[in-house]
Amino acid sequence: MxxxxxxxxxxxxxxxxxxxxxxxxxxxxxxxxxxxxxxxxxxxxxxxxxxxxxPGLDLRTRMLATVAGLVTLGHAERELEVHIGSALNCGATRDEMVETIMQMALYAGFPAALNALFVAKRVFAAREGAPEE
Incomplete structure (x- = not known):
């Protein structure tokens, strides 16, 4: 205790x-x-x-795991947007983010992964100051 x-x-x-x-x-x-x-x-x-x-995982790893979990839910777009940004803040790269999301297509399905990729695209664009498509 x-x-x-x-x-x-x-x-x-x-x-x-x-x-x-x-x-x-x-x-x-x-x-x-x-x-x-x-x-x-x-x-x-x-x-x-x-x-x-x-202490068991560094924040970068925790954030990638969090993003993976949120992708599998398939209905947490707002949280996914926050946690993708947070993963980038904690040292994850854009490529790692995309690979993590693509990996989840095997477990969450293509629609969930596709939706998450579009969320990631928005986050990346916002960080670059580029207009969203």
Whole structure:
């Protein structure tokens, strides 16, 4: 049993999210404040404070795995967009992102991979300042 408080987990989670995304996550907290403030806290405490902060994988690998998981869901376009950008922030390359998504066609199907490739294309274009097609 650890003596760690929920405040410690929340603080660690917020710091980890900022490291990954470059943003504090206040938008998520604010957006959920009137409907499910505990859910926002769980995202930070468990997701980022506990899981993303574990030492077993580096952030680049964690983000590639996250993108793969989101591709397989086939219905998480908003989250996929955020996590593709986060993977790039954590050192993944565009080629690694495309290969990860293409690999998921075997497990999630071609429509899910195709949709994810279009999300990646938008993220890449936004980062380059190029217009989307």
């Amino acid at each position: 650890t003596n760690e408080t929920e405040t410690d987990r929340l603080t660690r989670g917020q710091a980890k999210l900022a490291e990954i995304t470059g943003r504090s996550g206040e938008q998520v907290m604010t957006a959920l404040a009137d409907i499910a403030p505990d859910f926002a806290r769980y995202i930070f405490e468990f997701g980022y404070g506990d899981i993303y902060s574990r």
